[in-house]
Amino acid sequence: MTSDGLHCPESWETRDLQSVLHGFTHLGTLQQSGPVVMSRGEGVYVEDSHGKRYLEGNSGLWNMVVGFDHPELVGAACEQYQKLPAYHAFFGRISEPAVALSEKLLEIAPVPMDKVFFTNSGSEANDTVVKMLWMINHGLGKPHRRKILSRKNAYHGVTGITASMTGKDYINAFGLPLDGFLFADCPHYWRYANEGESELEFSVRYARNLEAQIEAEGPDTIAGFFAEPVMGAGGVIPPSEGYFEAIQPVLKKYDIPLIADEVICGFGRTGRVWGCQTYNIVPDILVASKCITAGYFPMGAIMVSQSIAEKLNEAAEQYEEFPHGYTTAGHPVGCSIALKAIDIILNKGVFDNIIAVSPYFQERLASFLSHPHIGEARGIGLMGALELVVDKGCKTPFPPEQPVAEQIANVALENGLICRPIGQAIVVAPPFIITRCQIDELFDKLQITIDKVIGS
Numbered sequence: 001m002t003s004d005g006l007h008c009p010e011s012w013e014t015r016d017l018q019s020v021l022h023g024f025t026h027l028g029t030l031q032q033s034g035p036v037v038m039s040r041g042e043g044v045y046v047e048d049s050h051g052k053r054y055l056e057g058n059s060g061l062w063n064m065v066v067g068f069d070h071p072e073l074v075g076a077a078c079e080q081y082q083k084l085p086a087y088h089a090f091f092g093r094i095s096e097p098a099v100a101l102s103e104k105l106l107e108i109a110p111v112p113m114d115k116v117f118f119t120n121s122g123s124e125a126n127d128t129v130v131k132m133l134w135m136i137n138h139g140l141g142k143p144h145r146r147k148i149l150s151r152k153n154a155y156h157g158v159t160g161i162t163a164s165m166t167g168k169d170y171i172n173a174f175g176l177p178l179d180g181f182l183f184a185d186c187p188h189y190w191r192y193a194n195e196g197e198s199e200l201e202f203s204v205r206y207a208r209n210l211e212a213q214i215e216a217e218g219p220d221t222i223a224g225f226f227a228e229p230v231m232g233a234g235g236v237i238p239p240s241e242g243y244f245e246a247i248q249p250v251l252k253k254y255d256i257p258l259i260a261d262e263v264i265c266g267f268g269r270t271g272r273v274w275g276c277q278t279y280n281i282v283p284d285i286l287v288a289s290k291c292i293t294a295g296y297f298p299m300g301a302i303m304v305s306q307s308i309a310e311k312l313n314e315a316a317e318q319y320e321e322f323p324h325g326y327t328t329a330g331h332p333v334g335c336s337i338a339l340k341a342i343d344i345i346l347n348k349g350v351f352d353n354i355i356a357v358s359p360y361f362q363e364r365l366a367s368f369l370s371h372p373h374i375g376e377a378r379g380i381g382l383m384g385a386l387e388l389v390v391d392k393g394c395k396t397p398f399p400p401e402q403p404v405a406e407q408i409a410n411v412a413l414e415n416g417l418i419c420r421p422i423g424q425a426i427v428v429a430p431p432f433i434i435t436r437c438q439i440d441e442l443f444d445k446l447q448i449t450i451d452k453v454i455g456s
């Protein structure tokens with residue numbers, strides 16, 4: 001595969017190694033196998049600069065959900081580039097597509113929402129929400145109400161603020177989290193349940209823990225609680241049964257806004273348009289990004305409830321504005337692409353395809369449980385993870401010096417499948433347009449790969 005390219009000084013791989021600083025990249029693997037430089041794409045497949053084809057089992061980074069060659073998305077971009085190729089959203093000025101997209105998002109929101117704010121990414125969107133909450137409380141004369149609650153193993157982004165809400169050890173590399181960023185429990189039943197505890201009991205216990213944590217911190221010091229409906233980059237962790245039903249009354253009791261980070265779940269991933277609908281979540285603020293443009297343009301969007309919008313307005317009056325915004329956010333081309341992407345997903349058969357094929361996807365995923373080293377097969381809709389264990393009974397993970405998930409992902413790549421190691425789990429989240437036949441190809445390749453790396 002790409003290792004041929006490593007020995008040729010003119011190859012894309014060599015040029016990459018000499019010029020690119022890679023984020024979120026295992027340096028051992030990069031050194032050994034080199035980068036994979038993509039050249040083109042077709043449907044659910046991408047092709048590298050040597051012409052090797054891969055089934056994109058992760059939709060890129062969860063987002064490239066309608067394939068790599070959708071003519072209507074390209075058409076929408078071209079059309080808008082010809083009409084008004086750039087504009088911003090400051091000083092009360094904005095482009096037509098940004099207004100139309102705001103209306104569309106409010107129309108399809110899972111609960112009544114009032115206003116939309118655009119960013120360029122999911123991180124920027126979550127970062128913006130925290131600043132909104134801080135400004136609201138400042139305006140209300142409660143400047144001490146600024147602590148942010150998220151959950152262990154959550155992923156909310158990489159800015160200083162959002163990395164502080166990301167419950168992963170690697171944030172320590174930056175001396176994060178910042179003060180006042182707190183982590184509640186991760187509702188992963190298989191991993192954390194007590195002996196003999198039912199899923200519902202587990203959820204109730206976690207809700208009680210949350211209440212105790214809020215009481216200990218002081219309820220009037222907490223500005224908001226962030227949660228992904230399904231934890232994505234944490235390793236596809238659907239909440240335990242009854243979890244959101246149990247925690248929402250606690251948040252309500254203390255008047256703590258709930259922010260649904262729908263960056264991965266939004267637009268169909270869980271089998272409903274929103275993860276909030278899958279799990280009966282009633283958020284005060286909703287954050288969308290990834291699938292909103294099917295990956296064809298950088299974009300994040302925040303929807304706020306009427307109550308949040310009013311409070312933000314009041315706070316803004318004191319300062320004469322909401323002093324926040326991104327130069328390129330609400331870009332007319334991005335908004336035109338998003339309008340088209342949402343139309344394609346919801347009205348042109350893509351969402352119907354998710355409904356049609358996801359039971360089969362989950363069935364094939366679950367069949368891996370018969371493997372002696374797969375401890376848990378979990379997922380919902382078109383996302384899933386296989387947790388690799390040394391011992392199924394004790395759920396013992398493989399030790400760090402035996403990075404089997406990383407090895408499986410590397411061998412899968414040789415076999416023409418892109419999948420992703422997260423901790424000691426393998427994660428798959430294919431494009432929404434995947435066919436039943438391509439689901440077979442995905443899991444057949446994964447089966448062969450796992451058997452090769454850790455035996456059958």
Ligand SMILES: *Cc1c(COP(=O)(O)O)cnc(C)c1O
Binds near residue numbers: 120158262289
């Ligand atoms: C990817 C992701 C983000 C960050 O989005 P970026 O566009 O990478 O900044 C935030 N929240 C969740 C749940 C994500 O999956």
